Amino acid sequence: MNNKHNNNLSHGLKSRHVTMLSIAGVIGAGLFVGSGRAIAEAGPAAVLAYIFAGILVILVMRMLAEMAVASPDTGSFSTYADRAIGKWAGFSIGWMYWWFWVLIIPIEANIAATIINSWVPQLEIWVLSLVITLLLTATNLFSVKNYGEFEFWLALVKVLAIVGFITLGICAIMGLLPETGVSGVSRLWDNGGFMPNGFGAVISAMLITMFSFLGAEVVTIAAAESDAAEKQISRATNSVIWRIALFYILSIFIVVALVPWNDPRLATEGSYVTVLEILGVPNAKMLIDVVVLTSVTSCLNSSLYTASRMLFSLSKRGEAPACANYTTSSGTPIYAVLLSTGAAFLTVIANYMVPSKVFGFLMASSGTIALLVYLVIAVSQLRLRKKLTAEGKQLDYRMWLFPWLTWAVILFISMVLVVMLFRPDHQLEVVATAVLSVLVVCSGLLVSRRHAKAKARVIAQGGIPVSTDR
Structure with a gap:
């Protein structure tokens, strides 16, 4: 393709864009809705599940930041895996991560469409889903600045909603809302104790909560399109501790302190709606629906952005279609965005065309990708x-207690994957992801071998091989 542009991304993200993205990047619809499942599974001890999962994410982000500060790259961990482990590893984890976000796009669009349909039943869900996806594709097509601005305001709504919820919850716990008839924290142990279903249930809940955190790493991808990327990455990583403590652990603590863990509404309506209903907040479901719609839209927006940037990076390394590294005059990888959106639409079509078991297997194939990315x-x-x-380079940002904490994370993730394999409710995810991994890794090995042969051929002809690393 004749490309008059330099195939480089723009640096259109401002400091406030990256800051808000880092603050709200870990806040997905799972916090507002899915957290009820974790609480129903483990009881009040679900707080421990969020603490364990949060610690894992903090350690992984610290490791990722060490590499990203040393060498900011929109391919993030895929590029680092390429350099550290081999081309096959960068290829494999890059494509699997792209696949994860491509599958997320239609799921999030469907959730958003379902919420709007409940308000305006005359509009078909599939039509709304299509319109939402097309609108957000448009925001990603023009420039990264548009994506950053749109995401900034969506993220702000999420942050304000959680801060408001926490403030209201703390007031209730302290007895400052006597008209609600709710105060104190006795529900932490009133219904069978703090850990009514044992520690095994906490591990089970942690498997549910762990996937709520995937997205924290997006800031290292986005920071590559901002000025002073190294500074933005280190600042965002340093703040991940208080973000997880405030948005996840404190808000879940408020839920289990105010709502009996065996309240059936937690699993059906969601944890936030249940708390607001108990506190007598009018139109609680409508309020949370608006927040969930905002969160889902934000996640959908980020999914398109993340998938396109990963595809762009793979293309730059010669591991994806060449057209995907074409950028417009505004520095937008237009074909990477369109290919990612197109793949998402194909998964929607597959949902209607193939048997439900086949589509269920496709969906399950992304189940443990989060853990593989962390590993x-x-x-x-x-x-x-x-x-x-060994090269004598000085690192400005370092992982704590290296290599002990790094090894601890590797062993912990490996243990979780083994536990999932032997739990009936997670076996399909592990098996499906394993099948996908084998297929992608085999493809990666073939691509790696092709690159090696091409490099050897160039050297044999007396030329200098051109590196595709960026």
Whole structure:
């Protein structure tokens, strides 16, 4: 393709865009709706599940930030896996991560459409889903600045909603809302104790909560399109501790302190709606629906952005269609955006065309990708640190207690994957992701071999091989 542009992304994200993206990047619809499932599973001890999952994310983000500050790249952990483990690893985890977000796009669009349909039943869900996806594709097509601005305001709504919820909850716990008849924290142990279903249920709940956190790493991808990327990444990573503590752990603590863990509404209506109803907030469901709609729209927007940037990075390394690294004059990878959106529409069509079991297997194939991404980040950091140290390079941002904490994360994730394999409710996810992994890794090995042969051929002809790393 004759490209008059330089195939480079713009630096259109402002500091406030990256800051808000880092603050709200871990807040998905799962916090407002899915947290009820975790509480129903583990009881008040669901707080421990969020603490364990939160610690894991904090450690993984610290490792990722070490590599990202040393070398900001829109391919993020895929690029680092390429350098640390091998081309096959960067190829494999990049494509699997792209697949994860491509599957998320139609799911989030359907959730958003269902909420709007409940308000305006005359509009078909599939039509609303199509319109929402097309509108957000448009925001990603023009420039990264448009994406950043749109995401800034969506994220702000999420943050304000959670801060308002926490403020209201703390007032109730302290007895400042006597008219509600709710106060104190006795519900933490009133119904069978703090851990009514045992520690095994906490591990089970952690598997539910862990996937709520996927998205924290998007800030390292986005920061590559901002000025002073290194500064933005380190600032965002440093703030991840209080973000998880405030938005997840404190808000879940408020839920289990105010609502009996065995209240059936937690699983059916969601944790936030249940708390607001108990506190007598009028139109509680409508309020949370608006917040969930905002969160889903934000997630859909970020899904399109993240999938397109990962595809762009893969293309730059010669591991995806060449057209995907074409950028417009505004620095937007237009074909990467369109290919990602097109793939998402194909999954929607597949939902209607193929048997439900086949589509269910496709959906399950993304089930443990979050854990594989974390595992690859840890292994990459372990190997890259040794390489950089051997080269005598100074790192401005470092992982704590290296290599002990890195090894602890690797062993913990491996243990969780084994536990999932032997739990009936997670077996399909592990098996489906394993099948996908084998297919993608085999493809990665073939691509890696092709690159090696091409490089050897160029050297044999007396030329200098051109590196595709960026």
